Amino acid sequence: KLGWMCMKANSEQYKKEVVEVIYKITRDKGLLGDFIKDLLTPREFENIGVRWQIVKRLAKGEHQQAIAEDLHLGISTVTRGSREMRKKEGGFRRALRLLKLN
Numbered sequence: 001k002l003g004w005m006c007m008k009a010n011s012e013q014y015k016k017e018v019v020e021v022i023y024k025i026t027r028d029k030g031l032l033g034d035f036i037k038d039l040l041t042p043r044e045f046e047n048i049g050v051r052w053q054i055v056k057r058l059a060k061g062e063h064q065q066a067i068a069e070d071l072h073l074g075i076s077t078v079t080r081g082s083r084e085m086r087k088k089e090g091g092f093r094r095a096l097r098l099l100k101l102n
Helices: 002-009 011-025 029-039 042-059 064-071 075-085 091-098
Strands: none
Touching: 011 029, 029 042, 042 064, 042 075, 042 091, 064 075, 075 091
């Protein structure tokens, strides 16, 4: 139990480290892809890909129900993406603007 408490106390630092690593290797797509595949389980990587598709489709104005049906997801999964999209300066919105997808 003590190990878990230590991990939890350091979790913000751990997340910052991961962001820093990704930032530093971002120009090498091959390395970035390999790093992400090693970091995540295949299922986690798949889920992230699906989440990104949800966000892009929401940004285009598609209805949540249609997205859920097309991607064979529960509506609650799409609703979570929609909730994040409401944040005008959230990560999804800023990334979409950067990529000129919004």
